[in-house]
Amino acid sequence: MRIRPSGQAxxxxxxxxxxxxxxxxxxxxxxxxxxxxxxxxxxxxxAARRLHYVxxxxxxxxxxxxxxxxxxxxxxxxxxxxxAIARGVIAGAxxxxxxxxxxxxxxxxxxxxxxxxxxxxxxxxxxxxxxSGFEDADYRAAMHDELDLHRRAGGGCAVVSEHDLPVPAxxxxxxxxxxxxxxxxxxxxxxxxxxxxxxxxxTTVRHRIGGFLDAVAAxxxxxxxxxxxxxxxxxxxxxxxxxxxxxxxxxxxxLFCVSDVMALGALDVLAAxxxxxxxxxSVAGFNDVxxxxxxVPAVSTVRLDLEAMGRxxxxxxxxxATADARTVRFPAEVVLRDSTAPPVRQEAP
Amino acid sequence: MRIRPSGQAxxxxxxxxxxxxxxxxxxxxxxxxxxxxxxxxxxxxxAARRLHYVxxxxxxxxxxxxxxxxxxxxxxxxxxxxxAIARGVIAGAxxxxxxxxxxxxxxxxxxxxxxxxxxxxxxxxxxxxxxSGFEDADYRAAMHDELDLHRRAGGGCAVVSEHDLPVPAxxxxxxxxxxxxxxxxxxxxxxxxxxxxxxxxxTTVRHRIGGFLDAVAAxxxxxxxxxxxxxxxxxxxxxxxxxxxxxxxxxxxxLFCVSDVMALGALDVLAAxxxxxxxxxSVAGFNDVxxxxxxVPAVSTVRLDLEAMGRxxxxxxxxxATADARTVRFPAEVVLRDSTAPPVRQEAP
DNA sequence: CTGTTAGCGCTTTCAC
DNA sequence: GTGAAAGCGCTAACAG
Numbered sequence: 001m002r003i004r005p006s007g008q009a010x011x012x013x014x015x016x017x018x019x020x021x022x023x024x025x026x027x028x029x030x031x032x033x034x035x036x037x038x039x040x041x042x043x044x045x046x047a048a049r050r051l052h053y054v055x056x057x058x059x060x061x062x063x064x065x066x067x068x069x070x071x072x073x074x075x076x077x078x079x080x081x082x083x084a085i086a087r088g089v090i091a092g093a094x095x096x097x098x099x100x101x102x103x104x105x106x107x108x109x110x111x112x113x114x115x116x117x118x119x120x121x122x123x124x125x126x127x128x129x130x131x132s133g134f135e136d137a138d139y140r141a142a143m144h145d146e147l148d149l150h151r152r153a154g155g156g157c158a159v160v161s162e163h164d165l166p167v168p169a170x171x172x173x174x175x176x177x178x179x180x181x182x183x184x185x186x187x188x189x190x191x192x193x194x195x196x197x198x199x200x201x202x203t204t205v206r207h208r209i210g211g212f213l214d215a216v217a218a219x220x221x222x223x224x225x226x227x228x229x230x231x232x233x234x235x236x237x238x239x240x241x242x243x244x245x246x247x248x249x250x251x252x253x254x255l256f257c258v259s260d261v262m263a264l265g266a267l268d269v270l271a272a273x274x275x276x277x278x279x280x281x282s283v284a285g286f287n288d289v290x291x292x293x294x295x296v297p298a299v300s301t302v303r304l305d306l307e308a309m310g311r312x313x314x315x316x317x318x319x320x321a322t323a324d325a326r327t328v329r330f331p332a333e334v335v336l337r338d339s340t341a342p343p344v345r346q347e348a349p
Numbered sequence: 350m351r352i353r354p355s356g357q358a359x360x361x362x363x364x365x366x367x368x369x370x371x372x373x374x375x376x377x378x379x380x381x382x383x384x385x386x387x388x389x390x391x392x393x394x395x396a397a398r399r400l401h402y403v404x405x406x407x408x409x410x411x412x413x414x415x416x417x418x419x420x421x422x423x424x425x426x427x428x429x430x431x432x433a434i435a436r437g438v439i440a441g442a443x444x445x446x447x448x449x450x451x452x453x454x455x456x457x458x459x460x461x462x463x464x465x466x467x468x469x470x471x472x473x474x475x476x477x478x479x480x481s482g483f484e485d486a487d488y489r490a491a492m493h494d495e496l497d498l499h500r501r502a503g504g505g506c507a508v509v510s511e512h513d514l515p516v517p518a519x520x521x522x523x524x525x526x527x528x529x530x531x532x533x534x535x536x537x538x539x540x541x542x543x544x545x546x547x548x549x550x551x552t553t554v555r556h557r558i559g560g561f562l563d564a565v566a567a568x569x570x571x572x573x574x575x576x577x578x579x580x581x582x583x584x585x586x587x588x589x590x591x592x593x594x595x596x597x598x599x600x601x602x603x604l605f606c607v608s609d610v611m612a613l614g615a616l617d618v619l620a621a622x623x624x625x626x627x628x629x630x631s632v633a634g635f636n637d638v639x640x641x642x643x644x645v646p647a648v649s650t651v652r653l654d655l656e657a658m659g660r661x662x663x664x665x666x667x668x669x670a671t672a673d674a675r676t677v678r679f680p681a682e683v684v685l686r687d688s689t690a691p692p693v694r695q696e697a698p
Numbered sequence: 699c700t701g702t703t704a705g706c707g708c709t710t711t712c713a714c
Numbered sequence: 715g716t717g718a719a720a721g722c723g724c725t726a727a728c729a730g
Contacts, residue, residue: 008502010723021701026725037699052498057470058410059723062706067407069450077426078436078656087427090453099467101418101450104439118448121406149401153357264643294613296645307427359707370717375709386715408707411722 009051018047030055030065061123068098070317071119074130075107079261080289081306085130085160088310096318098125105131107233109139116146126156126317130310132204132233133163140164158317160309162203166325168316170309174204174286175211177302177332178256181284182215184334185254189342190282193226194252196241196262198233205233208258208286227252231262238265245281246273253281253343260285260292260301267295267339282340286332297338304332358400367396379404379414410472417447419666420468423479424456428610429638430655434479434509437659445667447474454480456582458488465495475505475666479659481553481582482512489513507666509658511552515674517665519658523553523635524560526651526681527605530633531564533683534603538691539631542575543601545590545611547582554582557607557635576601580611587614594630595622602630602692609634609641609650616644616688631689635681646687653681 015025020040028036028044036044047053061067070093074082090100101124103115112131119127127150134140140163147157147167158168185193195212198205209228217223229244231237238257242265245255257263263285270277277283277297285292288303309330316326364374369389377385377393385393396402410416419442423431439449450473452464461480468476476499482489489512496506496516507517534542544561547554558577566572578593580586587606591614594604606612612634619626626632626646634641637652658679665675 008498008723012723022723023702023725024700027700030724035699040700052494054466054469054498056411056472056723057467058407058416058472059706060725061407062405062411062708063723063725064706065725076436077439078429078432080427080429080432083427083429083432086451087425087453090426090451094453099450099452099464101448102435102439103448104436104443115448117403118406120403123405123407145401149357149403268643291640291643294617294640294644357707360709361707371708372710372718373716376716379708384715389716405707408722409709411706411724412708412710413722414709 008056009053011053011055013051014044014048014053017051018044020044029053030060067123067125068096069101069122069124070098070126070128070314071101071103071115071122071124072128072130073103073105073112073115076104077102080291081259081261081287082130084289084306085310085313088307088312089128089130089314090310091307092311092314092318096314098318107131109134109136113139113142113146116143116150120146120150120153120155123153124155126158126314128157128313128317129159129163130161130313132161132202133159133165135201135203135206156317156319158313160313162207164203168326170313170316170328170330172304172309172330173332174207177286177304177334178208178211178258179215180332180334181256181286181300181302182212183219184336185256185282185284185340186216186219186221188282188340190254191221191343192252192254193221194229194245194250194255195226196229196231196238196255196257196266198231198237198258198262200230202233205258212256233259233262235261235265238262238267239269240265242266242269242273246275254340255281255283257283257285260287260289260299263292263299263301267299277339278341279344282343284340288335293337295339300337300340301335302332303335304330357405358402360402360404362400363393363397363402366400367393369393378402379409416472416474417445418450418471418473419447419475419477419663420450420452420464420471420473421477421479422452422454422461422464422468425453426451429640430608430610430636431479433638433655434659434662437656437661438477438479438663439659440656441660441663441667445663447667456480458483458485462488462491462495465492465499469495469499469502469504472502473504475507475663477506477662477666478508478512479510479662481510481551482508482514484550484552484555505666505668507662509662511556513552517675519662519665519677519679521653521658521679522681523556526635526653526683527557527560527607528564529681529683530605530635530649530651531561532568533685534605534631534633534689535565535568535570537631537689539603540570540692541601541603542570543578543594543599543604544575545578545580545587545604545606545615547580547586547607547611549579551582554607561605582608582611584610584614587611587616588618589614591615591618591622595624603689604630604632606632606634609636609638609648612641612648612650616648626688627690628693631692633689637684642686644688649686649689650684651681652684653679
């Protein structure tokens, strides 16, 4: 971008115009306490208005003030999962009078680290990581260092989802939620499952699949019989998973997609292929993103209060009392809707 | 938020550790050109790494560097309309190596102005206004001043949607799109319309309603017969509009909601009331937000390439050649889906 | 209450 | 090439 020719009124200009000292002007305009005589204050404020004075936030920050800025790292702002979390973070920040800077990574570990570094450079008051963690030792070590440095410098931080990092975390009950869903499905009579999951380097994915499989196993169903469809953690990935399901003429009666967005993609493909949901196959997602209940059939899923999670993360990241690695669990609640039903197709083994 | 105890390695520390001057360290680390001897450069970079040096963005900005920051003002990040635009803006900014700071206004003119002021304080390279403009003289005057000052200080800016401000603008064809939709509906045989619109202080709303009514009139249908449902520009508003429609036992055969989100609310209420769409009443929205085509019935609407619009706004705001008030129109394309059909109910006058 | 005086951490002329 | 020095605009001790 371009260089900025100053041309802005500075505090010094205001002070001069009002015939007071720089310090007084500073106190009157940006200092909180009313330690300035009302008469002077008036004059200064008036001068400031006349000159269209706007404080230079960088100078303020540099001089030891506050930045009132929080950095938010997420995968993609137009993904409803993240925009809901972002809404919570932004709302929480607003209550602190802070603004949120958003970095979108599109699931790149490198970009994620880079954003954290940038936020550090900006001396963000707080940094919130909203995406799932990666199961990668180097990444984790690097992120650990980065956040550690940030906190040592007085900054706060928090993560949403498991990151296996010693920082405050908002932990959705991924494991339990997926397990509950599995149990509900088994109870409904399902025995043959397919699971559409994103790359296993994502902690969230691992936990959801893990919880699901454990519960299935606990119900006495051989885990090996569960078909694992390994595709990207995205709508496109959901599409691919459905295609695979179709191609291999799967006999699964229920498909668990580890995220709603994947379920969306899968449902699209299934519908196009003339596969009836839930009659031919039940489909469930995870997150309960707003639109899931509006689709036909309404999609069964596991509800997470995304906005509250974002808000909570913001709170954890800004609360000095949270300097230690505190953790807040968020319950995941199974929501059975029309996309799941007892299996109607009874097949012979 | 809290005061930040420094505790960070500074450039001076790095310079000392590497045994060079501050200036040299600066050039080696943050200066672009390779004007530093490779040997020294190496030593400096090494020292920086060892000390976990992160440049202080505020100091850089203050010392005359660039901020690489753009401020984005919008209504609500979790509204798919805005999150799509935001995605475009963020992507565009990323190409410039800039980060986006998001201010959400929830349609408050005051908050909007306040955010612009804050972005000015942050010396944002560019400011993008994504919400609809308000039809309010005071607001417009204030915003005009604010943006003017910002541009005079060398900053760029752009607005999405009509704001009647002398700044670069991305203009969706609201008027034409709504008119096209009206014509399509009339062609399908509709004669009795209802229009669910948000507060008329929003320019976007006025234009869409205006375009719709004009076209209807041009088709020889008395505009006075069109029922105007004046409710908030939100899903809740759409709900209210549908309730009103129901309460007054409207005879309209087609309901035009000025935004998809309103249509969403209206459809929900209609469905709950047992009103069949499109058999009892056709419903159309505006924007073609991602989920509209996934609903059942798929919702007719007017498509806008939201992400491209966001990207374009970012471009306009960052391009110095755009210092004058340039304008880019975006076509709005009618997309007829299953929620609209010829009226089946023929009523006697 | 108000004014003076130092910096905050960095970029940038200028000299060398 | 590299170093020395002068700010960028503001806040925060200190004095008065």
